[in-house]
Amino acid sequence: MKRVLRIDDWFHPDGFPISIERREPQEDFGPHTHEFAELVIVLGGSGLHLSGNDSWKLGVGDVFVIAGPREHEYRDLDELRLVNILYQPKQLNMRLLDLPSVAGYHALFTLEPARRTRQSTRLRLGGRELARVTEMIDRLDEELRAREPGFGFMATASFMHIIGLLARSYGSSPSPDHRATLRIGEALSHLERHIHEDVNLDELANIAHMSRRSFLRVFQSATGTSPLAWRINQRVQRACHLLRNSDKRITEIAFDVGFNDSNYFTRQFRQITGQSPREYRMRR
Numbered sequence: 001m002k003r004v005l006r007i008d009d010w011f012h013p014d015g016f017p018i019s020i021e022r023r024e025p026q027e028d029f030g031p032h033t034h035e036f037a038e039l040v041i042v043l044g045g046s047g048l049h050l051s052g053n054d055s056w057k058l059g060v061g062d063v064f065v066i067a068g069p070r071e072h073e074y075r076d077l078d079e080l081r082l083v084n085i086l087y088q089p090k091q092l093n094m095r096l097l098d099l100p101s102v103a104g105y106h107a108l109f110t111l112e113p114a115r116r117t118r119q120s121t122r123l124r125l126g127g128r129e130l131a132r133v134t135e136m137i138d139r140l141d142e143e144l145r146a147r148e149p150g151f152g153f154m155a156t157a158s159f160m161h162i163i164g165l166l167a168r169s170y171g172s173s174p175s176p177d178h179r180a181t182l183r184i185g186e187a188l189s190h191l192e193r194h195i196h197e198d199v200n201l202d203e204l205a206n207i208a209h210m211s212r213r214s215f216l217r218v219f220q221s222a223t224g225t226s227p228l229a230w231r232i233n234q235r236v237q238r239a240c241h242l243l244r245n246s247d248k249r250i251t252e253i254a255f256d257v258g259f260n261d262s263n264y265f266t267r268q269f270r271q272i273t274g275q276s277p278r279e280y281r282m283r284r
Contacts, residue, residue: 003032010036010086012144016152017088018159020141026080030073036088037067037113039162041125041133045079058082061125063133063166067113083137087159093245094156099163100192103185104170109163110188111181111222123170136162183208184222187215191231195238196258199227235259236272243281250277 011019017036025045042062049056049064051072058080066072067089074080099105108123125133140158143151170182187204204227205215216226223230235257242253254265254277269277 003030005032005034005036007035007088011088012147014147015091016144016155017091018140018144018155019086020137020144021084021086022082022141023084024081026074026077026082028074028077031071032073033069033071034066034086036086037065039063039065039085039087040082041085041130041137042080042082043130043134044081045077047074047078047080048076049074056122059124061127061130063108063123063125065109065113067109070113085137085140085159085162090240092156092159094160099167101189102164102167103182103189104172105163105167106185106188107181108166108170111184123166125169129165129169133162133165136165181222183210184219187219187227188223188230191227192234195231195234199231201227231258232268233272236269239265239269239277240273240280243277244284250281253277 010021011017024043026047031050040063042058042060044060047058049058049072051066051070055075058074096105112122136158140155140162143155143158187208190204190207191199201212201216204219205212208215208218210218219227219230225233238257239253242248242256243250246253248256250266251262254262257265259265259268266276269275269280273280275283
């Protein structure tokens with residue numbers, strides 16, 4: 001039976017959606033999946049990371065994200081030391097502001113976790129970058145351990161700082177494989193910035209430096225969906241945030257996130273979330 005790591009077992013009883021697990025060294029841990037997402041930073045040693053039928057050699061400075069029901073495990077461990085930042089994306093009350101306009105953010109946190117084929121495009125930090133990230137992790141860890149008044153704000157700020165630095169680091173990588181991933185990330189950034197507009201496939205293909213046909217194939221492979229479906233999903237996720245955190249009328253929210261027809265909005269919302277906007281608001 002597949003081993004599933006449950007939220008209740010890995011997060012503090014107060015419900016705060018960020019947790020840190022240090023593995024120094026990482027011990028044998030069989031195949032498993034999560035009910036949460038996991039940002040992994042390798043601090044030392046080496047090992048093999050397996051996910052599905054693919055495997056990657058891990059070394060100092062490697063950074064990757066495991067999200068969704070992807071089974072993975074570690075093997076061939078040689079003093080592998082790493083930090084796992086566990087987080088619940090849907091429960092984090094984080095305003096990303098202009099971060100989705102950074103192609104490296106989408107490359108690391110959207111595209112890499114969704115890959116279903118082996119790609120040697122994982123982020124590897126240099127010594128100076130790894131030292132900076134390690135310092136930020138220590139600061140986040142201190143807040144989570146002390147849990148003094150206001151720790152939620154401070155811990156979220158530290159986590160956002162880590163994400164921002166990693167997104168920039170991915171974007172500055174000279175690797176040709178990274179550049180190819182970033183091109184799709186740049187297309188996603190464009191969709192984010194123009195979320196209220198119709199999808200222009202030719203424009204997106206030009207941004208990614210691909211033909212229209214190649215772009216659609218690569219986008220589908222990288223994200224598991226089409227540009228149109230991805231945009232609709234992003235609009236619905238924004239609507240979820242507004243339903244949880246504002247008193248706006250549902251029709252007003254539909255227009256705010258880019259839908260011109262409230263009935264169409266309700267249909268798409270139900271298809272993605274399994275409930276109507278009204279039901280979603282009442283249950284939250």
